[in-house]
Amino acid sequence: GENVEQHPSTLSVQEGDSAVIKCTYSDSASNYFPWYKQELGKRPQLIIDIRSNVGEKKDQRIAVTLNKTAKHFSLHITETQPEDSAVYFCALDGMDTGRRALTFGSGTRLQVQP
Amino acid sequence: GEEVAQTPKHLVRGEGQKAKLYCAPIKGHSYVFWYQQVLKNEFKFLISFQNENVFDETGMPKERFSAKCLPNSPCSLEIQATKLEDSAVYFCASSQSNRANEQFFGPGTRLTVL
Secondary structure, three states: OOOEEEEOOEEEEEOOOOEEEEEEEOOOOOOEEEEEEEOOOOOOEEEEEEEOOOOEEEEOOEEEEEEOOOOEEEEEEOOOOHHHOEEEEEEEEOHHHOOOOEEEOOOEEEEEEO | OOOOEEEOOEEEEOOOOOEEEEEEOOOOOOEEEEEEEOOOOOEEEEEEEEOOEEEEOOOOOOOOEEEEOOOOOOEEEEEOOOOHHHOEEEEEEEEOOOOOOOOEEOOOEEEEEO
């Protein structure tokens, strides 16, 4: 099955700094790459996504880059704020098998220090 | 509704008892997904539906888990004879048919098996 590796598992930054989280995957047929933010005890919330025909997408302080050749995609958060503290999950859509279920990375706990 | 709804929020069962969880997808969404999130944050896909039809059940432990999505009723996930390792948060997600990979999650049901 599809495998997604996510790094780092924890990340601590100072408020105002940038944070980068990277995911690598094994199946080149995947076409959809979302990122979810999950606060403690809450539901995962879709924050940004990218499709395979695009190399980069930006939404205010959040951006995602995709390198299909190298099979990795990254989440970039600029000017981090304490409310960015959460666990972030990358995921991808197993469209190669006709499934639409998401395969998730193992999560990155981001702590933004005020 | 505009958000995926799940009930109950918390469920406590003794080992061997039955547990039943409910999910109401966003109105107009035809795909429903069930995921299990265990203590280490990892998400495991269980089953998906396209309307009332099972779309993908490759993640289901079939001997004790079952699920349904019937017309005009919330979807349900049922665990017969719960085991300690079933303790987890169970999330339901839904998506539209034309953008099936954009999945929106419910608040989850925390199942504790004692």
